[in-house]
Amino acid sequence: MKHIISLGAGVQSSTMALMAAKGELTPMPDCAIFADTQAEPKKVYEWLDWLEKQLPYPVYRVTGGSLTEKSLVLHKAKAGHHYLKHAIPAYTLSPDGSKGLRGRHCTLDFKIIPIKRKARELSKGGKVTMWLGISVDEVIRMKPSRVKYIEHIWPLIDKRMNRHDCLNWMKKNGYPMPPRSACIYCPFHNKDEWKALTKEEMAEAIDYEKRMQAQYAKVEKINTVPYLHNSMKPLSEVDFDTTEPDLFSNECEGMCGV
Numbered sequence: 001m002k003h004i005i006s007l008g009a010g011v012q013s014s015t016m017a018l019m020a021a022k023g024e025l026t027p028m029p030d031c032a033i034f035a036d037t038q039a040e041p042k043k044v045y046e047w048l049d050w051l052e053k054q055l056p057y058p059v060y061r062v063t064g065g066s067l068t069e070k071s072l073v074l075h076k077a078k079a080g081h082h083y084l085k086h087a088i089p090a091y092t093l094s095p096d097g098s099k100g101l102r103g104r105h106c107t108l109d110f111k112i113i114p115i116k117r118k119a120r121e122l123s124k125g126g127k128v129t130m131w132l133g134i135s136v137d138e139v140i141r142m143k144p145s146r147v148k149y150i151e152h153i154w155p156l157i158d159k160r161m162n163r164h165d166c167l168n169w170m171k172k173n174g175y176p177m178p179p180r181s182a183c184i185y186c187p188f189h190n191k192d193e194w195k196a197l198t199k200e201e202m203a204e205a206i207d208y209e210k211r212m213q214a215q216y217a218k219v220e221k222i223n224t225v226p227y228l229h230n231s232m233k234p235l236s237e238v239d240f241d242t243t244e245p246d247l248f249s250n251e252c253e254g255m256c257g258v
Helices: 011-021 042-054 104-121 135-143 164-173 191-195 201-218
Strands: 002-005 033-037 059-062 074-076 082-084 091-093 099-101 126-134 150-153 225-227
Touching: 002 011, 002 104, 011 042, 011 059, 011 164, 033 104, 042 059, 059 104, 082 126, 201 225
Parallel strands: 002 033, 002 126, 033 059, 126 150
Antiparallel strands: 074 082, 091 099, 091 225
16 A cells, blocks of 8 residues: 655645654655646745655656646537636626635646546555645545545644644754745735735736636626635735735635645
């Protein structure tokens, strides 16, 4: 049986990977797998470069392609209408002023599926124990595997560790603090995460929002306007120094932020 870490490159999964490297979690994993959406901030890729050098087991980087480009491709159904296949969970504003949240496919299509595909390849038809970096303050995110060849385990849950415990463990062992792993234009950024983007990354997010709105306008069955920020303002007009309520109290589940 293969023991494989699903590596989101955030606080929890990085802590789990390093604890395993130090022998504090056993058995030693055979490898870790990081799914690259090709839309992570520069600091996440820099962190992953550093982390790989600390681990005695290999880290495989896999990808489902560019989330930026694939999420904006307009598809045509047999019935004749258009749709966007790889949607991100954008906030939406209707003509009558009502607000909503689009369904999300990005985590499944660009994180979970590429990792499962690589795990299947590495197991050569055998069983896989997949380590997920979910802590006790995120138990709602614990979900059993939907495929027979993968069994999920949650080592941080077994250790009764929360996110703060992970940060303390990193500090105690002299490691730098990991960034949160999330795409540049993730709608679930809080204001500090938006402000942490570089000027180039913010410009990329603003451009993505404009392109996304243009594509949604071509979908016949949608009459709402998508936004990346819960204020329902264009990203270029948002004042991130003000506190604005999170309308949905949501976040990417399962893979992105761990």
